[in-house]
Amino acid sequence: MHYIGSKERLLDFLQTQITLHVSKPLKQCRMCDLFAGAGSVSRHFAPQVAQLQCNDIEYYSYLINHAYLATASLQDYPEQLDALGGLKGHEGWITQHYTAQGGRLYFNDENARRIDAIRQEIETWMRSGRIDTQRYRLLLATLIVAASAVANTTSVFSAFLKTLKKSAQKPLVLQPLEITPQRASPHLIHNADANTLLPKLQGEILYLDPPYNLRQYGANYHLLESIAHYVPFTPQGKTGLGAYHSSAYSRRKDAFSALSNLLHQAHFEYIFLSYSSDGIINNDAIAHLMRRIGTYHQATIPHKRFNAKNATAASHRTTEFLHILHKPYM
Numbered sequence: 215m216h217y218i219g220s221k222e223r224l225l226d227f228l229q230t231q232i233t234l235h236v237s238k239p240l241k242q243c244r245m246c247d248l249f250a251g252a253g254s255v256s257r258h259f260a261p262q263v264a265q266l267q268c269n270d271i272e273y274y275s276y277l278i279n280h281a282y283l284a285t286a287s288l289q290d291y292p293e294q295l296d297a298l299g300g301l302k303g304h305e306g307w308i309t310q311h312y313t314a315q316g317g318r319l320y321f322n323d324e325n326a327r328r329i330d331a332i333r334q335e336i337e338t339w340m341r342s343g344r345i346d347t348q349r350y351r352l353l354l355a356t357l358i359v360a361a362s363a364v365a366n367t368t369s370v371f372s373a374f375l376k377t378l379k380k381s382a383q384k385p386l387v388l389q390p391l392e393i394t395p396q397r398a399s400p401h402l403i404h405n406a407d408a409n410t411l412l413p414k415l416q417g418e419i420l421y422l423d424p425p426y427n428l429r430q431y432g433a434n435y436h437l438l439e440s441i442a443h444y445v446p447f448t449p450q451g452k453t454g455l456g457a458y459h460s461s462a463y464s465r466r467k468d469a470f471s472a473l474s475n476l477l478h479q480a481h482f483e484y485i486f487l488s489y490s491s492d493g494i495i496n497n498d499a500i501a502h503l504m505r506r507i508g509t510y511h512q513a514t515i516p517h518k519r520f521n522a523k524n525a526t527a528a529s530h531r532t533t534e535f536l537h538i539l540h541k542p543y544m
């Protein structure tokens with residue numbers, strides 16, 4: 215899944231910087247990935263640290279991270295995917311509003327009908343007690359990843375293409391997610407606002423990757439959120455957007471004070487903040503803020519940012535900052 219702001223290509227850089235600056239071995243550290251998104255950083259560090267806490271305000275992200283990091287058993291998973299994948303599609307809420315008939319060509323008719331049928335069946339299984347909440351989240355995450363692979367978009371859902379692109383014409387396939395089953399998972403997955411959650415957490419390493427521009431994730435990924443919740447509403451406008459979380463980090467007037475508040479209330483010894491050179495907060499202002507709180511370092515790396523509007527063209531070049539704060543008195 216292409217995710218805007220994904221740190222997939224920066225994992226080596228993060229690994230080098232985090233091991234360089236943290237004085238203890240990683241396996242003795244509790245780490246928190248507070249704006250986890252599609253989970254690339256969480257998945258990379260989970261096997262290396264004593265405990266990982268992972269959070270995102272979006273429910274689709276929570277489901278995906280929960281599936282990858284906190285699934286205890288994969289027993290019956292392939293059989294359940296076969297049963298869901300073999301269902302005959304039928305018209306439901308997604309088909310009515312997010313296909314050609316609804317005037318919004320996000321999915322072809324057949325895939326939308328199958329999304330409706332599969333989503334409803336997962337709900338029925340949950341309500342009847344056939345599956346537990348952990349399996350419910352795993353199956354929903356599998357559906358979300360599959361739906362995003364056949365969406366007729368340039369990867370974000372703020373717009374759909376006028377005609378069906380090749381991948382959107384292919385049938386939806388429920389592929390098993392590549393999960394390492396854990397017997398008793400020590401990882402904790404949250405679905406909360408970062409500033410509300412952080413005061414309740416503590417540990418050694420806090421990784422922060424907040425949105426850095428005005429594009430709200432809730433709006434850009436609204437359809438994944440709608441499939442995740444599957445609570446019908448009357449979609450509005452051309453894109454069929456519903457109500458969505460508006461993040462302070464994507465509002466020019468609120469971003470800096472949200473970040474300042476976050477850093478002040480963090481009970482973590484080392485804080486690593488990723489931020490882009492074309493973010494709405496000036497990187498010098500972040501450095502100045504961190505110097506007032508503790509010992510500060512900075513590392514930078516050139517970055518080819520994924521461009522959802524023109525995914526095939528050469529991606530946009532930026533500089534990725536890693537702001538490093540040591541709060542030794544924690």
Ligand SMILES: C[S@@+](CC[C@H](N)C(=O)[O-])C[C@H]1O[C@@H](n2cnc3c(N)ncnc32)[C@H](O)[C@@H]1O
Pocket residue numbers: 217218219220221222248249250251252253254255269270271272275406407408409423424425426431432461462463
């Ligand atoms: C830059 S992305 C993170 C990308 C992630 N590191 C990855 O590699 O996939 C920022 C994430 O912050 C989340 N977010 C935005 N505002 C938030 C808030 N107030 N609390 C928690 N999460 C938030 C968004 O939903 C989005 O997934």
